[in-house]
Amino acid sequence: MKPIQDIESVTIRFAGDSGDGMQVTGNQFTITTAIARNDLSTLPDFPAEIRAPAGTLYGVSGFQIQFSSEQVHTPGDAADVLVAMNPAALQAGLKYLKNNGIIIINTDAFSDRNLKMANFQENPLENGRLKGYQVFPVEMSRLTKEALETVDLSHKEKERCKNFFALGMIYWMYTRSLDPTVQWIEKKFASKPVWIEANTLALKAGRNYAEATEIFTTAYRVVKAKIEPGIYRQITGNEAIAIGLIAAGEKAGVNIFYGSYPITPASEVLQYMALYKNFGVKTLQAEDEIAAIGAAVGASFAGNIGVTATSGPGVALKSEFMGFAVMVELPLVIINIQRGGPSTGMPTKTEQADLLQSLYGRSGEAPIPVIAASSPADCFHTAYEAVKVATQFMTPVMMLSDVYLANGAEPWKIPDVDKLSPVDIHYARAGDAYAPYRRNDKTLARKWALPGTPGLEHRLGGLEKEDVTGNVSYDPDNHDKMTRYRAEKVARIADFVEEPQIYGEPQGDVLVISWGSTYGTVLTVVERLIKAGKKVSFYHLRWLNPLPHGLETHLQNFKKVLVPEINLGQLRQILRSRYLIDVTGFNKVRGLPISVQELQAEIEKMIEEL
Amino acid sequence: MKPIQDIESVTIRFAGDSGDGMQVTGNQFTITTAIARNDLSTLPDFPAEIRAPAGTLYGVSGFQIQFSSEQVHTPGDAADVLVAMNPAALQAGLKYLKNNGIIIINTDAFSDRNLKMANFQENPLENGRLKGYQVFPVEMSRLTKEALETVDLSHKEKERCKNFFALGMIYWMYTRSLDPTVQWIEKKFASKPVWIEANTLALKAGRNYAEATEIFTTAYRVVKAKIEPGIYRQITGNEAIAIGLIAAGEKAGVNIFYGSYPITPASEVLQYMALYKNFGVKTLQAEDEIAAIGAAVGASFAGNIGVTATSGPGVALKSEFMGFAVMVELPLVIINIQRGGPSTGMPTKTEQADLLQSLYGRSGEAPIPVIAASSPADCFHTAYEAVKVATQFMTPVMMLSDVYLANGAEPWKIPDVDKLSPVDIHYARAGDAYAPYRRNDKTLARKWALPGTPGLEHRLGGLEKEDVTGNVSYDPDNHDKMTRYRAEKVARIADFVEEPQIYGEPQGDVLVISWGSTYGTVLTVVERLIKAGKKVSFYHLRWLNPLPHGLETHLQNFKKVLVPEINLGQLRQILRSRYLIDVTGFNKVRGLPISVQELQAEIEKMIEEL
Amino acid sequence: MADNPAVDQKSAKANFASDQDVRWCPGCGDYAILAQMKKVLPEIGVPREKVVFISGIGCASRFPYYINSYGFHTIHGRAPAVATGVKLANPELSVWIITGDGDSLSIGGNHLLHLCRRNLNVNIILFNNQIYGLTKGQYSPTSPVGKRTKTTPYGSLDTPFNPMSLVLGAGASFVARTIDRDTKHMAATFKRAAAHKGCSFVEVYQNCIIFNDGAFQSVTDPKIKQENLLYLEDGRELVYGADNDKGIRLEGLKLEAAALNGPESRNGLLKHQETMPDEAYTYLLSKMTERPDLPTPIGVFRALERPTYDEVFMQQIDDVTQKKGKGNLKELFITGNTWKVD
Amino acid sequence: MADNPAVDQKSAKANFASDQDVRWCPGCGDYAILAQMKKVLPEIGVPREKVVFISGIGCASRFPYYINSYGFHTIHGRAPAVATGVKLANPELSVWIITGDGDSLSIGGNHLLHLCRRNLNVNIILFNNQIYGLTKGQYSPTSPVGKRTKTTPYGSLDTPFNPMSLVLGAGASFVARTIDRDTKHMAATFKRAAAHKGCSFVEVYQNCIIFNDGAFQSVTDPKIKQENLLYLEDGRELVYGADNDKGIRLEGLKLEAAALNGPESRNGLLKHQETMPDEAYTYLLSKMTERPDLPTPIGVFRALERPTYDEVFMQQIDDVTQKKGKGNLKELFITGNTWKVD
Numbered sequence A, B: 001m002k003p004i005q006d007i008e009s010v011t012i013r014f015a016g017d018s019g020d021g022m023q024v025t026g027n028q029f030t031i032t033t034a035i036a037r038n039d040l041s042t043l044p045d046f047p048a049e050i051r052a053p054a055g056t057l058y059g060v061s062g063f064q065i066q067f068s069s070e071q072v073h074t075p076g077d078a079a080d081v082l083v084a085m086n087p088a089a090l091q092a093g094l095k096y097l098k099n100n101g102i103i104i105i106n107t108d109a110f111s112d113r114n115l116k117m118a119n120f121q122e123n124p125l126e127n128g129r130l131k132g133y134q135v136f137p138v139e140m141s142r143l144t145k146e147a148l149e150t151v152d153l154s155h156k157e158k159e160r161c162k163n164f165f166a167l168g169m170i171y172w173m174y175t176r177s178l179d180p181t182v183q184w185i186e187k188k189f190a191s192k193p194v195w196i197e198a199n200t201l202a203l204k205a206g207r208n209y210a211e212a213t214e215i216f217t218t219a220y221r222v223v224k225a226k227i228e229p230g231i232y233r234q235i236t237g238n239e240a241i242a243i244g245l246i247a248a249g250e251k252a253g254v255n256i257f258y259g260s261y262p263i264t265p266a267s268e269v270l271q272y273m274a275l276y277k278n279f280g281v282k283t284l285q286a287e288d289e290i291a292a293i294g295a296a297v298g299a300s301f302a303g304n305i306g307v308t309a310t311s312g313p314g315v316a317l318k319s320e321f322m323g324f325a326v327m328v329e330l331p332l333v334i335i336n337i338q339r340g341g342p343s344t345g346m347p348t349k350t351e352q353a354d355l356l357q358s359l360y361g362r363s364g365e366a367p368i369p370v371i372a373a374s375s376p377a378d379c380f381h382t383a384y385e386a387v388k389v390a391t392q393f394m395t396p397v398m399m400l401s402d403v404y405l406a407n408g409a410e411p412w413k414i415p416d417v418d419k420l421s422p423v424d425i426h427y428a429r430a431g432d433a434y435a436p437y438r439r440n441d442k443t444l445a446r447k448w449a450l451p452g453t454p455g456l457e458h459r460l461g462g463l464e465k466e467d468v469t470g471n472v473s474y475d476p477d478n479h480d481k482m483t484r485y486r487a488e489k490v491a492r493i494a495d496f497v498e499e500p501q502i503y504g505e506p507q508g509d510v511l512v513i514s515w516g517s518t519y520g521t522v523l524t525v526v527e528r529l530i531k532a533g534k535k536v537s538f539y540h541l542r543w544l545n546p547l548p549h550g551l552e553t554h555l556q557n558f559k560k561v562l563v564p565e566i567n568l569g570q571l572r573q574i575l576r577s578r579y580l581i582d583v584t585g586f587n588k589v590r591g592l593p594i595s596v597q598e599l600q601a602e603i604e605k606m607i608e609e610l
Numbered sequence C, D: 001m002a003d004n005p006a007v008d009q010k011s012a013k014a015n016f017a018s019d020q021d022v023r024w025c026p027g028c029g030d031y032a033i034l035a036q037m038k039k040v041l042p043e044i045g046v047p048r049e050k051v052v053f054i055s056g057i058g059c060a061s062r063f064p065y066y067i068n069s070y071g072f073h074t075i076h077g078r079a080p081a082v083a084t085g086v087k088l089a090n091p092e093l094s095v096w097i098i099t100g101d102g103d104s105l106s107i108g109g110n111h112l113l114h115l116c117r118r119n120l121n122v123n124i125i126l127f128n129n130q131i132y133g134l135t136k137g138q139y140s141p142t143s144p145v146g147k148r149t150k151t152t153p154y155g156s157l158d159t160p161f162n163p164m165s166l167v168l169g170a171g172a173s174f175v176a177r178t179i180d181r182d183t184k185h186m187a188a189t190f191k192r193a194a195a196h197k198g199c200s201f202v203e204v205y206q207n208c209i210i211f212n213d214g215a216f217q218s219v220t221d222p223k224i225k226q227e228n229l230l231y232l233e234d235g236r237e238l239v240y241g242a243d244n245d246k247g248i249r250l251e252g253l254k255l256e257a258a259a260l261n262g263p264e265s266r267n268g269l270l271k272h273q274e275t276m277p278d279e280a281y282t283y284l285l286s287k288m289t290e291r292p293d294l295p296t297p298i299g300v301f302r303a304l305e306r307p308t309y310d311e312v313f314m315q316q317i318d319d320v321t322q323k324k325g326k327g328n329l330k331e332l333f334i335t336g337n338t339w340k341v342d
């Protein structure tokens, strides 16, 4: 046996042509790694094109995973290992690879044509271009076909199994069991036994090849991480949203009405919701974003919980109805899965630049509570909480996610259904003396009166309403009063929702504040800096509106406050205005998550300069 | 002759049924007053309903004018004189009247039916309800009919002249000449001589009645104000916008393309623009707000200057295209005539609550310069400047007005056409080596290449563009760079536009900062306070984005900074965030202008508490 | 029928009157429509609490405030979208959409047509006054070419929509027209709309006395209307005129007006069929208003049943539930690849 | 014609090729459409710099990037609005709208129809693949009932739009259909669209090989297409089938397929007329795709001239200018009641 070396954490990037099955490969590696009890985080990196011609640079499909014996919060800035199935994958993948990183290459794909398409003037395997990396050239296509000699498939079909050959090699390198993947193959191809045979053979052949050949000298082991006991599954942000919404609907005992119009990266949520009709979920693919939210508002009026999801350009279209929902004070959840903007922008790239739009993108004083998810699995809890607040306060709620969370996946500890917090709804009942705009003392919420209930007939609309009665009113003082009620109602949400906990000491040199998907990066950096003895702490905002009560004190307890954001400083602006504190921003608008390395460097510099 | 008393300034409110001709009466009084060389400011107050049933409270139509021998910046908080043509007008008008104010009443309209409709249990002329006012009851209907005895009109028609009778009385009271109105009547009814006779007779009868009857004891005189020499006309904000746009188009030598969808209070601008086709103005009443801005963007692409106007709910719909315009960097002017919100809100009432929407109501980082008009006449200059900046910087520009400016009118000193500042455009020319996104060093503007020009063929779109070439690019660093370019381009506008001047001393106790239509109120208050020896100064923001360079220094030179706004503190929030200064807000969201009195009280209190 | 239907009806009518002051202009055609609706509602057999009126923005759209049922005055052009949500959330409700020509054919055109194609079981009442009333007199997508309005001071250039052709092109299953001044006809038409299972579209010619008075004079002026109106009745020939002395027949694929002056002159007269499966017939009816030589048809153009959207929508939910079993959260949570950490 | 048309055409075609990599999926029907467009453009007699392609968002809408003319890739559904501004700003431009079935019939339906009614002189090419391509496979307003897609895992419930009936209902003056696989027919159809003065609407059946492969198999599969396709030619009888052995005749107001098996069997066959003023004829053609027993017509359904919007729009400006004199700023400023202060 070759020697086995223990290491703490590894980042692997699988890259190949869109047709090379890299997402399957990545997902299989992920599950196996999770079962081996490492902590992990993953990120697929799809091409923007639907199906680019084979071999092109823009057709490269990637999948990155970081796994560790410690806690992991990001898929890793840069990879230790790059698996490159063709020249384009190599070309595109090199910039993600660490110096001295490992490259495993399918040399069979290095034809002149493919090299040219990948913008290589010469074969990089031959001209020293890969100096400084540990290169493992493997004739994967040929070896796969050889291993499958006896299988009853065409040459072309056999070659399609080469991703399992590659996976087999990586399993050997990281001392992983093949069993979970073999079981998955058996289930997946249950109706096509020949493919079970082929894929399993390829997988094993890859493992055996790595074990046998002299080019692989060492295998690695990442020991088990301390992970909370429980049942886990791998979940993407979009899937988690769907499940969170359904859970909230079930807990409330109310049907979810999900009206949406497809848009990257939100379409998937509609696709998931449409599957779950047996939960009484109602899905409508409307003719546009306006109709989608309009139907959701209508459904809320009639007693379902209206939900709609979209991305930036769709939010713009929905904003008139969001203002309307503020006026009629009905429960509604609007989900914005942010992407690179402005305009059509970079639809498949991540960004956090819709925060100010969420807060202010409506005419008049139209306050809406805003909550943001911090990780793929957290999308479940965030969607759940959005529904809960929407019904409790009779208000539209905006939930923010982004491309990175939507497509990214991480292990989700499956919660106990019975322990989910209740979703309470205050209905007006037949027989009540109903005044549509009479408010609850504490929440300021009005009551929900459902059409169909005798005696509660009433009329709602977008014109200003008289306090209590809800009749149309142009009275100046009433308008001022109602405007302040609407603001105060949203402000009071802070009295009811859980406050975030500060991570690290309650005072020190630098407080890092984040929101949304930068959570993982910031947590990783702050953990490292604390380990290194720096006086750095971390406060992650879940609700962006209203801000938590405790925030102000925290801000005052640090010499510097840093807000890293994938925008030009939107939360920073809010905090400065609200607390008059000279908050510093760290802003990269590159369509990519902020990297651990660059953020760490920034904070270290900040501390030095104190 | 009765005695004549000199006074400095007067506020009169004409009020009657929608059909009573109060707007005509008010406008005539205004012109006559302007010709008599008083400074003045006016405000019509239409009912929200199209045509409410006669005699109802919500059918009252009002017109208020303040005129003075000093400068006047508002139509006056409260009236010295109320002309009430019926009980509803009295009921609705009382709250606008000063204690001990004068009420001139058409007693003929005080039937039981009318009293009831006006919510009077008893006749207020009889039950002492009007104690504390100087009441002048006049049988206007009867007297008018009598005066018109010889005229060949029906009784009903004759009665319709009673507004001129009322106007005649007021002319006597303020020692005004009847000539301007007589001339106007002659022109207006040139084709209907019987109406010339009738209205002129009524006017004179009113004057003579006031002169003769004993109930009017004193006439008043407001001496001439110091007014800049020039030719003047009365202009409303909406008309001024139309003329400003046309002037800018003429100066630029480019057709204005005005695409719009009717909405209160912006429809009038379309109505004016549609009249001026002989200026080559192109108007399109589109199928909705989205199509309206879309057509405007298309027109800008093809070489016209695209303009669109709307109000809050329409801005929401236009926001996707505004983001698109940011991306394609074409000149475009979006005018938002703000009204009470959120949602349909209070469509005929004024508000300043769309500032944050203007700044942030788009997905992604999508900066748009924002300019706000300060008075009806200033709408001319603001619209002109919006076009100028849009073409110079190749950017959409948002111009803000509001209901108060849109409907309000004031004397406009007609500018010298030849002295209007030039509107420069930088075209790419046939033969140029055109790179669509190559930028001007100073303005960062790209050049405008018009379809039809050989050799400049190029393609624009909403996807992120590569620097210089404008090709579609998903490159991370390019995106960051372009995002910052777009922000920087807007920031640089501050280097080119005129800085506002501070009014009052450059340092002191309180600096009042305003934007938009609160200008008049703030100026009036600050003038008074300075006269009273207070250390108060005033800085009015014309551009809200970018903010002027000099602002920061001013902010630091005062102990307190106050921002009065008809919203919950939107500019205040921007200033706090930008300058970290504890700016105080004065916020009334009542659908009405802030009153001079309440603001003055607030500032006085502030100074006391210093 | 009750013993004293007159009294019953009156009380029932009051039953649907809300406590809000009606604020249309005196003389507006909207009043007559409101009166008929309040009269019809008690007769359609749906209790007040199950009736929902949904409107956009415009004079017409104030309607819901004046009916004592559930009401939703939404945003400009979007009532069909909101109604879709309401009906799918609770298919038992009787849903009425009230809209104007600007609301439904200008800004809201798309939603209206998608509603028609989906065939949601709701009733759409379009108050067509060929003008924007609430915003004070701009032209609308149904204003005729040449019309001078505030925004077309030199005459409108836009060919108007033919609302009937448009909704037929979108597949509407029930299409009818009535007139504000013809109260009985209007009441009958509303009842037919209510009775139709599917999306009912009713165009009401409505006079805006302030900004477009007399737009429909040719069919409302008692002196001339008989010559210009064709009452559609299922199974009856297309005959009109004060003395029923004119008829419509088909020449090739074209409609022609014919004088009826003898028994054989009736040959070839078209007979109205609401359920005519031939697309062309109803379409030709819709086009009659574009032909100065033909009368304006009013009544039910088409009443064809096909599955309603709410029906198949709920059915699919039931089917899936039947097949998969009622959803169970615990099971949903543990779908996919799971693993256990102890 | 040039001496060597082949060469000329080739160079001209290259002339309209842009320098951008074409990024549709290999095998997508869009490639064929692009190729034909590049072939046709040099032949319509408009120089490159006067050609503007305007699109919304979708796979189809990437089209402008690949043509070396002026191009504008705008926002989802709104190309007709943008095109309206472009054409009115400069009526000399040859304006082409490229759109998908989702872009133009879902989110953009209203703009499309308003464009048709106004009859702006532009060309609309709708790539109908009965699916949302760019967003990866959701159903569209032209997907058939029962279609399983990503958002309709249990089958679609929405009755699809018939794009042809819809634009006819809106008053479109030129309506045609062609197929990505029939390159010659496509080229000819594009030329006809370009030649039409007014708003030309062309539906192109386009195969999305990834998400909806074979949607138009019945009219593209060489083995069966002859039986399912009806080529419309002005003045020619409605005859189809591999051996021209079938025809369409009118039974009352209904179309019927008839076997042609003798001279007298041809009696009563309909003859195609692009300029048929009878509304019903073209409408019946549009409805043929809803009839399983009838073939799918392709070619020009209708080409009727009526005044174009850009024409009357510019004319009105001229007329007013003629009447009032060219606008003069100084005069404009001093309009209304003025007074002088010295």
Ligand SMILES: Cc1ncc(C[n+]2csc(CCOP(=O)(O)OP(=O)(O)O)c2C)c(N)n1
Binding pocket: B261, B262, B263, B264, B289, B313, B314, B317, B344, C057, C058, C059, C060, C061, C076, C099, C100, C101, C102, C103, C104, C127, C129, C131, C132, C133, C134, C135, C140
């Ligand atoms: C988004 C938006 N755009 C524009 C308006 C202004 N608006 C209100 S009603 C209306 C049109 C009214 O015409 P119509 O629908 O025919 O109704 P009518 O008043 O004639 O009954 C318009 C343009 C609005 N309220 N909201």
Ligand SMILES: Cc1ncc(C[n+]2csc(CCOP(=O)(O)OP(=O)(O)O)c2C)c(N)n1
Binding pocket: A261, A262, A263, A264, A289, A313, A314, A317, D057, D058, D059, D060, D061, D076, D099, D100, D101, D102, D103, D104, D127, D129, D131, D132, D133, D134, D135, D140
């Ligand atoms: C406002 C907005 N909503 C949604 C989208 C997402 N989107 C892009 S293209 C598209 C539909 C594409 O379908 P189709 O128009 O048929 O074009 P195809 O891709 O099939 O050619 C959608 C929903 C968007 N870009 N913008």
Ligand code: SF4
Binding pocket: B050, B051, C023, C024, C025, C027, C028, C029, C030, C059, C060, C129, C133, C134, C207, C208, C209, C210, C211
């Ligand atoms: S404006 Fe016209 S439609 Fe509106 S209420 Fe008045 S009369 Fe009726």
Ligand code: SF4
Binding pocket: A050, A051, D023, D024, D025, D027, D028, D029, D030, D059, D060, D129, D133, D134, D207, D208, D209, D210, D211
């Ligand atoms: S997804 Fe379909 S329509 Fe889009 S490029 Fe691919 S094959 Fe063509």
Ligand SMILES: [Mg+2]
Binding pocket: C058, C100, C101, C102, C127, C128, C129, C130, C131, C132, C133, C140
């Ligand atoms: Mg109308």
Ligand SMILES: [Mg+2]
Binding pocket: D058, D100, D101, D102, D127, D128, D129, D130, D131, D132, D133, D140
């Ligand atoms: Mg499509």
